[in-house]
Amino acid sequence: MATIQIKHVPDEVHDKLKRRAATTGQSLQQYMLDAVxxxxxxxxxxxxxxxxxxxxxxxxxxxxxxxxxxxxxxVDRESH
Structure with missing residues (x-):
């Protein structure tokens, strides 16, 4: 499998994504993989x-x- 790395993510964006991942019971890695x-x-x-x-x-x-x-x-329903 390939790897994607995103640099220069603003701290506030990282914090929001980390909180959303925790809310869904996922790691940030899994949350972002699902989003991608x-x-x-x-x-x-x-x-x-x-x-x-x-x-x-x-x-x-x-x-x-x-x-x-x-x-x-x-697809539209699953994207929300």
Whole structure:
């Protein structure tokens, strides 16, 4: 697995994230890993929507299949 390191995080941001992690019963490492994974999933949905928008412009329509709509809603709910 790869490693990501973030430098120069302001102390107040670090403290807030550490408190949030503790509130969820996670280490800061696990809390941030979960946040990064959620962000990566959201980016995938946004990329998918961008492709669909390009297709809609090309073909003059915008049609999302039901499975895609369910996935978009699921990812959005999990991101909050």
């Amino acid at each position: 994974c959620r962000e990566a999933e959201m980016a995938a949905v946004e990329e998918l929507l961008a492709v669909k928008r390009v297709e809609a412009l090309a073909y003059g329509e915008f049609d999302l299949d039901p499975d895609m709509i369910v996935e978009i809603i699921r």
